[in-house]
Amino acid sequence: MTFNLDLDPATTAGPALSEEAFVATLPKQLYIDGAWTDSSDGGTSDVEDPSTGALLARIADATPEDGLRALDAAARVQSSWAATPPRQRGEILRRAFEIVTARADDFALVMTLEMGKPLAESRGEVAYGAEFLRWFSEEAVRISGRYSMAPDGNSRLLVSKRPVGPCLFITPWNFPLAMATRKIAPAIAAGCTMVLKPANLTPLTALLITQVFEEAGLPAGVLNVIPTSRPGEVTGPLIRDPRLRKLSFTGSTGVGRQLIADSAHQVLRTSMELGGNxxxxxxxxxxxxxxxxxxxxxxxxxxxxxxxxxxxxxxxxxxxxxxxxxxxxxxxxxxxxxxxxxxxxxxxxxxxxxxxxxxxxxxxxxxxxxxxxxxxxxxxxxxxxxxxxxxxxxxxxxxxxxxxxxxxxxxxxxxxxxxxxxxxxxxxxxxxxxxxxxxxxxxxxxxxxxxxxxxxxxxxxxxxxPAAPFGGVKQSGLGREGGAEGIEEYLETRYIGIADPS
The missing domain is CATH 3.40.309.10 (Aldehyde Dehydrogenase; Chain A, domain 2)
Structure with a gap:
């Protein structure tokens, strides 16, 4: 086994910027209702470079009040976003895919710096994470229902799909781009608004993809991003709020069990991608x-x-x-x-x-x-x-x-x-x-x-x-992400009985 600690930023950050200068260009504020903003109390939290243990960046640290502001924005625009034509939602995702692909080197470097993985692996995650944007841009226009005659012939059955509603996403630190896009993309495609709480260890990637969605034309309030060092204090009130209708979490089984229990009071739809062995x-x-x-x-x-x-x-x-x-x-x-x-x-x-x-x-x-x-x-x-x-x-x-x-x-x-x-x-x-x-x-x-x-x-x-359903059984979780199944996690089924037209 050999060891490499080449810390010369000039060899890694491209011809224009050192690593330090590159990090300085990244967004570090909260994103609420279409605006970049500091936390309500002005607090910040530190992001560490796991290769050295040194400070990499300081970012805004969301408070419980910031969390509620984010849910306020998501709830306010839910109806208008759900009424947006599917093709329009799909085109936003497609533009985001193209921007991420064009900025692949930026995304790879930020993931490597805050999470530690080699650049080659980070580039692989960029391709993987971006593909969820392209996949669900195509699924947005394939949400369908059915119309049929009842077996007794006395009525007609109309079945349609509609968005679940405002969602809370809690993502892990290990795949900071892909774990965000495989939740955000199907939610956008289905017509849901959302609040994203990224892992406090690797928030910079989530903030960068948020910037991409802003550039791609995602309306204000649809995506709100609130990194925080006090996750329970911030997400707890959101989970108890009746306006929230969906919780998707990727992380440990222990935390997942607690979130399922917390979700029971509001009978939230949950997706849980938990531990493995x-x-x-x-x-x-x-x-x-x-x-x-x-x-x-x-x-x-x-x-x-x-x-x-x-x-x-x-x-x-x-x-x-x-x-x-x-x-x-x-x-x-x-x-x-x-x-x-x-x-x-x-x-x-x-x-x-x-x-x-x-x-x-x-x-x-x-x-x-x-x-x-x-x-x-x-x-x-x-x-x-x-x-x-x-x-x-x-x-x-x-x-x-x-x-x-x-x-x-x-x-x-x-x-x-x-x-x-x-x-x-x-x-x-x-x-x-x-x-x-x-x-x-x-x-x-x-x-x-x-x-x-x-x-x-x-x-x-x-x-x-991205084209296959990802998820487990037993205590590895509930629901599936990706594939044709992934968008169903963000849709409710509505049945309408129609009197016999004859």
Missing amino acids: APFLVFEDADLDAAVDGAMVAKLRNMGEACTAANRFIVHESIAAEFSQRLARRMAGLLLGRGSAEGTNIGPLIDAKSRAKVEDLVQDAVDGGAKILTGGVAAAGDGYFYPPTVLVDVPESARILQEEVFGPVAPVISFRTEGEAIALANDTEFGLVAYGYTNNLNRGLRLSEQVDVGMFGLNTGIVSN
Whole structure:
């Protein structure tokens, strides 16, 4: 494992601006009712560079009063926005897609600076996040209903769709562009207004995409953005407000459970994309090269800080040792360092708390008898770096097999039979995604049917796609984002009974 902390901004921020000068150009205020504004008490919060632990920017810190002002704006324009022609809503999304695509380098750099991921990964997120804008620009004009005769012939049935109404979005820090666009885009397409509370660790990307929507012609009040360091104080009153009709949250299962409980009083529509504990199954007939390639993607995307990250590697006993050695060699060859430095493969974790959790889970496994093939010791120096790590001989009691590690650690366990592999895969309260490698198509289909998840990757280490429904079962959440299903989360069904016209 090598380490890269090239901090020369001239090598990373393009020919015109240093990183510091670039950050100075970014919006840092709240966005309420079509205007950029300071918080009502003038307060600010700090955004940290996880590569160094140093201050990156100061942004406006929303108060509960600011939250209510944002909901006031969203509620005020809901009716007029819902009446906007679908084509017009779609064209706004299409313009936003084109602007994001044109400014891809800006979005990539801001994500790398505030979240830490390498620029290559940030560019991938820009393409992925922008695609939700294009996808839902096309779905806006495909909202449909139906007209039919009742079975008894005595009346006609008219079924239509209408927007749910004002929404509250709470997004995480790990994919600051994509997690925003895959909520905002279907809401715009459906005719809903919204209040967005981005993660306080990575708010700059959300503010930049807000600027894009403003440029694309989104009317005042439709999108309101309120970063805050006191999320419960700000969002609590909104969730209890009868004008709010929808809550969409991406984050931990623990917080999701509390938000579901809080939403019960107003019987809010909820979408919850929560935690994961993804199994990565490798059978004896798998293409081992392809399986290792897939493992690298499934484990190390976003430094493992993804709900879709492979958390448990369940490998047939006949190939477990070879798979583990190959994976360890690949991981050991990666360059760990500042995300904006040339050649970096793995950036820092998001903060000290996250790194401490990874260290604790690895130490717990080692204390129980696990062996480290590579990594396993946090990098010295500034920033929150942790090296890619492979663990073998992991005991069944190890917490890392039950808890979402959210870091670049791959614990490997083995199995003998297909039934045992499926039982191990399902031995978790979570059910977001699973991966399976086998050259036996029948086995692959059995796995896709018997592993209890919302998404399954067969011979692939990545499943996320804006054209596909994203979401899980069990305690991994409720609802789906993306695909044709994604817009339904923002639509209510209305039935009208019509007397027999004859």
